[in-house]
Amino acid sequence: MTIAGYRIPPMFSLIFWAIVWEIVGRLGLVFLFPPLSHVVMELGQVLGSGQFLGAALLTLKCFFIGIGIAIAVGVPLGYLMGRSDTADKLLGIWVNLFVSAPLSALVPVIMILFGMGEATIIVTVVLFAVWIIALDTRAGVRDVSPSLLAMAQSFGATRWQTTTKIIFFAALPEILAGIRLGVIRGVKGVVIGQLLVSILGLGELFELYSRNFLMEEFWALTLIVFGFALGAAELIAILERKIDFYAGVRHG
Amino acid sequence: MTAAARAVRAISSADAAKPVVEVRNLGKRYGSQVEALRDINLDFPAGQLTSLLGPSGCGKTTLLKIIAGLLPATNGEVFVNGQKVTGPGPERAFVFQDFALLPWATVVRNAAFGLELRGVPVAEREKTARHYIDQVGLSGFENRYPHELSGGMRQRVGLARALAVNADVLLLDEPFSAVDEQNRRKFQEDLLKLRQVENKTLIFVTHSIEEAVYLSDRIVLLSPRPGRVSEVIEPRISRDRSPDQIRRDSAYLDTVETIWRGLRDYAD
Amino acid sequence: MSVQTNSQIAGGVDAAREGAATTATSGESILLWRLASIVLFCLAWEIAGRIPINVAFPPFSEVVMAFGRIVADGTLPAAFLDTLQPLVIGVFLATAVGIVMGVGMGLREELEWAGVPVFVVMQAAPMAALIPLITFIYGIGLTAKVLSVIILALPVIALNGYKAVRNVSPSLRAMCRSFLGSRRQEIFKVILPDASPMIFAGLRLGISAGFVGVILAELLITPTGIGDLITYHRSIANYSEMYAAIATIILFAAITVGLLERIEIALFRPEKKEHA
Incomplete structure (x- = not known):
């Protein structure tokens, strides 16, 4: 948007909403929203507390292990579905089902099978992230230009060479897009998993704050979690833009 | 221009025609860096087909869109029938490179869309649309959808839509570039026939030298970056012969050759 | 010719x-x-x-039999009704508000400036974290469940509406202007029809997100509906019944979303119909 000839970047509107929040909070209109400034001041308090530190470490650990497993499983799975029609037909409906199904309903099962601990949260992250990574990888592998494959074949490339030197790089933009979406879903998974287990990590903190109506602490924690989610997604997006260079060459 | 091209004098109305479209000192800049057009002065005589020809990036489509009123000029002006152009008008109709057909509408509704926007009642506008669908050779396809048609047939719908609003000036933006070669030739021949029935002024953007020479009364050659008028050529080819004869005519071949020699410097 | x-x-x-x-x-x-x-x-x-x-x-066969039992004793159908009610209300409200906001953001620059970043944040962030709060504020009744559905479904519906309008073919818009279409005609005869497939796709994603919202609300705090059925059978170690309830709701969500996809193709994609 431009005001008086100056372009105001879109993200500035978040500042605008922050001010609205502050005003609403000061007026005390909605119990739900304490003034943003109080929340921000509480931020330091929350960040410094040992309880938060433990929860953050647990969250990060579960998240990265989960995403790692999701990538390690999802990319080969997507590759298999992209290259083999049989695999695609057998696995396709399940992957498509799980990518849009309300997987939160499965968390109670995971809790029974894996216990009320870290393992459950890791499995939740994997379950949330793996399907979209597989689907995007499959799309990328299917999309590899046939003339590139024919080229590799005509120069006598082995199957392994074709996979590692052609298909992987040609599909990389889609794989990364899938991983970015997987990361976003994984963050939701790590939060939902902890909320449902509710006796450890962030879930315990959220439970504690909302049960005791500590709104400022609650929002401070929420802001931290949102910030982490956006930061993680943005990090992958930057990586993606670098890879877009290849994509531009490929589609150009 | 070669002697041969000058020698073949057509019975064209070029000498008598007064300009319908006048372009005066026209310039166009995108931002502060890119200068697309500089100091264009052109007259487009009534009833003639004028091609804008040039290498890619010479601003020919930009010029056409400014005449259409779809883009504002940075400086200079365009007059149509003596009226200054400030936006699209009823006396001009545009044929789009990518057809711009509504995918959810049938051939009839697409062809009648210009009239629909003008508030013409359904029965009347569909009657007009059917007439022009027949004229462009698509009768029997009235209730088909664009995705059921080939590229050439889709562009025929685009042409019928432009004809249906009964504008004096048809602006065609590379209308055949998304049509395959055989259909393009057929379409070109049909367009020549159509010109004998409908008395329109046509402005035609193309990057094909052969197409320009084959179709045009006048060819405006544009040079690239910034686009300027480098030459205006009148092929003077008699059109009352068969297409094959025209394509073997020495005037046709010589004009193609002349233009190619002028343009080859721009090839990269 | x-x-x-x-x-x-x-x-x-x-x-x-x-x-x-x-x-x-x-x-x-x-x-x-x-x-x-x-x-x-x-x-x-x-x-x-x-x-x-x-x-x-439990093995598949036992889960199928458990499914038969909870259908026969009426607990599953009753739970479904309890779950679907807030889902339908929430999705309906999110759709109405989301489409208006999305299309508005696509058409007007100031709305785009004010709205898009907020929805982008809402879509990327784990909004589920707010569900316990909602339940504490609005109690364990219908309101809390409806709100849970809305906060999860609204961002994707609004953002899809926005993207749909932004992705309308520029050449179709130019065509409408060149044939003297008014702004109103451009919106109603070109932009909205061209945007409707993607708007509908947003609706489908919104419903998918709405399922997550309502199930989370039921699992987390509000002990009613399918979520309660799952929690209850887990607590008394009736695992077959629990699996049956979970599989039913997941299949139900997947089939609903799949059907919407079919409808989408039938309604909006004449060019894809024969490949469906």
């Missing part, structure tokens, strides 16, 4: 018919493959349950 272009027209139609014929034959085999895939999945489940890999992992 009296000369008919017979050869070309016939060619086009033939090509279309050929395409339809090949997809028709592969359509049957796709169905067979799906059946095979489902049978294999159930078989694997049955075997894993019989080994058993875990005491809390």
Whole structure:
């Protein structure tokens, strides 16, 4: 948007909403929203507390292990579905089902099978992230230009060479897009998993704050979690833009 | 221009025609860096087909869109029938490179869309649309959808839509570039026939030298970056012969050759 | 142009018919493959349950029988009604508000500036974290569930509406202007029809997100509906019943979303219909 000839970047509107929040909070209109400034001041308090530190470490650990497993499983799975029609037909409906199904309903099962601990949260992250990574990888592998494959074949490339030197790089933009979406879903998974287990990590903190109506602490924690989610997604997006260079060459 | 091209004098109305479209000192800049057009002065005589020809990036489509009123000029002006152009008008109709057909509408509704926007009642506008669908050779396809048609047939719908609003000036933006070669030739021949029935002024953007020479009364050659008028050529080819004869005519071949020699410097 | 272009027209139609014929034959085999895939999945489940890999992992056949039991005693249908009510209300409200906001953001720059970043944040962030709060504020009734559905469904519906309007073919818009269409005509005759497939796709994603919202609300705090059924049978170690409830709601969500996808293709994508 431009005001008086100056372009105001879109993200500035978040500042605008922050001010609205502050005003609403000061007026005390909605119990739900304490003034943003109080929340921000509480931020330091929350960040410094040992309880938060433990929860953050647990969250990060579960998240990265989960995403790692999701990538390690999802990319080969997507590759298999992209290259083999049989695999695609057998696995396709399940992957498509799980990518849009309300997987939160499965968390109670995971809790029974894996216990009320870290393992459950890791499995939740994997379950949330793996399907979209597989689907995007499959799309990328299917999309590899046939003339590139024919080229590799005509120069006598082995199957392994074709996979590692052609298909992987040609599909990389889609794989990364899938991983970015997987990361976003994984963050939701790590939060939902902890909320449902509710006796450890962030879930315990959220439970504690909302049960005791500590709104400022609650929002401070929420802001931290949102910030982490956006930061993680943005990090992958930057990586993606670098890879877009290849994509531009490929589609150009 | 070669002697041969000058020698073949057509019975064209070029000498008598007064300009319908006048372009005066026209310039166009995108931002502060890119200068697309500089100091264009052109007259487009009534009833003639004028091609804008040039290498890619010479601003020919930009010029056409400014005449259409779809883009504002940075400086200079365009007059149509003596009226200054400030936006699209009823006396001009545009044929789009990518057809711009509504995918959810049938051939009839697409062809009648210009009239629909003008508030013409359904029965009347569909009657007009059917007439022009027949004229462009698509009768029997009235209730088909664009995705059921080939590229050439889709562009025929685009042409019928432009004809249906009964504008004096048809602006065609590379209308055949998304049509395959055989259909393009057929379409070109049909367009020549159509010109004998409908008395329109046509402005035609193309990057094909052969197409320009084959179709045009006048060819405006544009040079690239910034686009300027480098030459205006009148092929003077008699059109009352068969297409094959025209394509073997020495005037046709010589004009193609002349233009190619002028343009080859721009090839990269 | 009296000369008919017979050869070309016939060619086009033939090509279309050929395409339809090949997809028709592969359509049957796709169905067979799906059946095979489902049978294999159930078989694997049955075997894993019989080994058993875990005491809390019943074989498929027992889950099917449990499904029969909870349907027969009426708990599953009742739970479904409890779950669907807030879902339908929430999705309806999110759709109405989301489409208006999304289209508005696509058409007007100030709305885009003010709204898009907020929805982008809402979509990327784990909004589920707010559900416990909502339940504490609005109690454990219908309101809390409806709100949970809305906060999860609204961002994707609004953002899809926005993107849909932004992705309308510029050449169609130019066409409308060149044939003297007014702004109103441009919006109603070109922009909205061209945007509707993507708006509808947003609706589908919104419903998918709404399912997550309502189930989370039920699992987390509000002890009603399917969520309660799951929690209850887990607490008394009726694992087969629990699996049946979970599988039912997941399948129900997947089938609903799948049906919407079919409707989407039938309504908006004439060019894709024969490949569906």
